[in-house]
Structures are given as C-alpha cells and as structure tokens.
Amino acid sequence: MKWIFGFLVGAVLLSAPPAAVAQPMEIEAMLILASNDPAPLDRRLERVDYVLRPLLRFETYRLIGQGTVMVNTPGTASIALGDGHSVNLRTGRTRGSHVEVSWMRGENRLLGTSVSLQRGKPTILGGVPHEGGRLIVTLMVK
Amino acid sequence: MNIFKELKRWSRRRDGELDARATHALDARKTQPALIEEALEEWENIGARLRRQPIPTPPAEVMWNDVRRAIHLLKAQEHEAARIRFRWDWAAIAATLVLFAGVGLFSTRVLSPPTALAAPRVEWVDAALPGASAMVYEDQTSGAVVIWMVAPENGPANGGAI
Numbered sequence: 001m002k003w004i005f006g007f008l009v010g011a012v013l014l015s016a017p018p019a020a021v022a023q024p025m026e027i028e029a030m031l032i033l034a035s036n037d038p039a040p041l042d043r044r045l046e047r048v049d050y051v052l053r054p055l056l057r058f059e060t061y062r063l064i065g066q067g068t069v070m071v072n073t074p075g076t077a078s079i080a081l082g083d084g085h086s087v088n089l090r091t092g093r094t095r096g097s098h099v100e101v102s103w104m105r106g107e108n109r110l111l112g113t114s115v116s117l118q119r120g121k122p123t124i125l126g127g128v129p130h131e132g133g134r135l136i137v138t139l140m141v142k
Numbered sequence: 143m144n145i146f147k148e149l150k151r152w153s154r155r156r157d158g159e160l161d162a163r164a165t166h167a168l169d170a171r172k173t174q175p176a177l178i179e180e181a182l183e184e185w186e187n188i189g190a191r192l193r194r195q196p197i198p199t200p201p202a203e204v205m206w207n208d209v210r211r212a213i214h215l216l217k218a219q220e221h222e223a224a225r226i227r228f229r230w231d232w233a234a235i236a237a238t239l240v241l242f243a244g245v246g247l248f249s250t251r252v253l254s255p256p257t258a259l260a261a262p263r264v265e266w267v268d269a270a271l272p273g274a275s276a277m278v279y280e281d282q283t284s285g286a287v288v289i290w291m292v293a294p295e296n297g298p299a300n301g302g303a304i
Contacts, residue, residue, distance in 0.1 A: 051284050098265055111276070113289055114265035120285065123263075127291030128271065 024073065026142040027089060027099075027117065030066040031081035034058035034126070035133030048138050051122055058133070068142065071099070087137060101125070103137055117141045149181055156185060263287050 030048065039060040041049070052061055065082025074092020081087060088102040103111040103125055115123050119141045126136035154160050155168050174182075269276040269291045279288040 051281075051286050054284075055279075055281055055286060055288055109268075109270045111270060111289065111291060112268040113276075115287060115289070116263045116265075118263075118285065122284075122286045124286055124288045124290075126288070127274070127276075127293070129293065 024075075025071050025091065025099075025117065026068060027071055027077075027079070028066065028068045028140045028142050029079045029081060029087045030136075030138045031064040031083070031085050032136040032138065033062045033064055033130060033133050034136050035060055035062075035131070037132065048122060048140070052124070052136070052138075055124070056126070056136070061136075064135075081137065085135070085137075087139070101139065103128075115139075145175065145177055148175070148178060152178060152182060153185075156182075264289060 030045070032045065032048075032052070034052070034056060036059045039062060042060075042062050044063045044066075045052075045061050049061060052058075065080070065085070067079035067081060069077040069079050069089065071077040071089050071091050074090075076088070076090045078089070079087045084106050086104045088104060090100040090102075091098075098114050098116050100114050101112065101123075102109050105128075110128050111125055113125070117123055117139060123139040124136060125139070126134055128135040151160070151164075151168065155165060160168065263280055264278045264287060267276040267278060267289055271291055271293060274291045274293045277288075277290045277292055279290070280286075281288070
C-alpha cells in the first residue's frame with residue numbers, strides 16, 4: 001500500500017507542468033489593402049475575411065503580402081510583407097505572451113504596440129492610407 | 143421464635159448476606175430446632191444432587207455444525223474488515239489525487255493567473271504617422287483585437303473604417 005501511495009505522489013509531482021515554459025510562437029502576418037472599390041473576393045484571405053468584414057466597413061480586401069516566422073521567447077523576428085512593409089516582433093520583454101510589434105515601411109515606423117497574441121484570436125493593425133484605401137496587417141498565432 | 147424468619151436468616155447466612163455480628167451470633171448457638179437442622183442438611187445435599195444429574199449432550203453432528211457456523215461467522219467478519227480497509231485505501235488514494243489536482247490547479251490558475259485576466263491584451267500603442275492617433279477595440283465575439291490609426295482626415299464617417 002505504501003509503495004502505491006509513494007508511486008502516485010511521485011507520478012503527480014513529476015507530471016506537474018513547469019510554472020513557466022517558454023514555447024516558441026509561430027506567427028503569421030498578412031498585409032492587406034482594404035478599400036471600397038469593387039473587386040472579386042481574394043480567396044487567399046478566407047481565413048481572416050470572416051473576421052475583417054464584421055469589424056471593418058470596407059467592401060473589398062486584397063492580399064498584398066504575407067509571411068510566417070517562428071519567434072523564440074524571448075527573441076526577435078521580422079516578417080517582410082512586400083511593398084516595403086515589414087513587421088518586427090520582439091517577445092519576452094513584457095510579461096506573459098505580449099509581443100512588441102513594430103509595423104515598418106522602409107526605415108519608418110508606422111505603428112508600434114505591445115499586444116498579447118493569442119491562438120485563434122487575430123490581432124488587426126490598420127488605418128494607414130494607401131491607394132485610396134487603408135492598409136491592414138493581421139497577426140495570428142498558428 | 144418464628145421458624146420461617148429463622149429459616150430465612152440461615153438461608154442468608156449460607157448466602158453470605160449477613161453482617162459479621164449476626165453471623166457470629168448465629169454460629170454461636172449451641173442448639174437448633176430440628177426443622178432448621180433438616181433444612182441445613184437439605185441445602186447441603188442440593189448441590190451434590192444437582193451435580194449428579196446427567197447433563198444432556200447434543201449429538202456430535204450438531205456440535206460440529208456449531209463449530210462450522212462459528213468459523214463461517216469469523217470468516218465473514220474478517221472479510222468485511224478487509225473490505226472496509228480496502229475501501230479506505232482507495233479513498234485515501236483518491237483523496238490524495240484530488241488534493242494534488244487541486245494544488246496543481248491552484249498553482250497554475252491562481253499563483254500564475256492567465257495573462258488574459260492578469261493584463262489587457264494591448265499594453266500600449268504608438269501611432270507614428272504624423273497627426274495620427276490610435277483606437278483600440280477588442281471584439282468579444284471573435285476575440286480579435288483591432289488597433290486602428292485615425293488620421294485627422296480619416297474619421298469613421300468618411301474613412302470607411304470601424
């Protein structure tokens with residue numbers, strides 16, 4: 001009886017998850033041009049279109065560029081999105097899963113933020129005027 | 143002398159119910175009525191007569207059945223005791239597991255609370271476009287966070303935004 005008890009206690013202690021395990025995050029970013037010009041549906045945006053349409057009142061969304069990167073915690077990474085735009089990511093400087101995000105156009109920073117990226121909950125950065133529409137960057141943890 | 147009272151006194155004497163003084167006074171008598179003597183002799187003989195009477199002994203089969211019944215009862219008691227002990231063993235194991243699960247849950251949920259509850263999704267925003275400000279909106283339905291830069295000419299009314 002005693003050895004069963006000891007075995008169970010040991011098993012529970014060994015199987016207890018560590019308090020804080022830094023897991024690398026795979027982050028996908030998309031650069032999207034939103035406008036009210038009529039255009040066919042961009043099928044590459046099916047994964048985010050259902051989120052963008054109820055939140056933003058644009059008629060069409062067109063994918064300009066996208067990229068995926070694996071970010072360690074802590075760590076830094078950059079995703080080139082095309083048309084001179086990129087997103088710089090820095091993890092581990094803030095508590096929890098917050099990531100410092102810098103949306104760059106060339107050498108100029110358009111937007112900086114510290115946001116908690118959560119799986120299945122996209123983060124949408126936007127509002128930069130471009131070709132009569134607005135540029136949007138979506139960030140998703142895969 | 144009341145012979146019945148005297149008989150009762152001698153009966154109590156035999157049973158040891160008289161105190162020492164009354165016992166001594168009774169024993170000091172030199173003579174007894176004949177009836178008392180007969181009664182004392184009769185009482186003396188009763189024990190021997192009872193011991194001589196045969197005691198009925200049950201048949202060996204009946205006695206063996208009694209032994210088997212006693213063994214069966216003893217085994218049943220031991221089995222029940224073992225079952226209760228077994229139940230208590232598993233109850234202790236289950237209680238230990240529940241305790242450890244509770245401690246684990248407490249340590250993961252309370253000591254290190256979820257980041258969603260511990261901090262807002264957006265800590266800070268810096269809109270670097272000249273003259274722009276930023277709006278933050280968290281959609282409860284999809285869980286999406288929208289960080290939207292609003293330039294002076296880019297209001298919700300004419301920008302088509304949020």
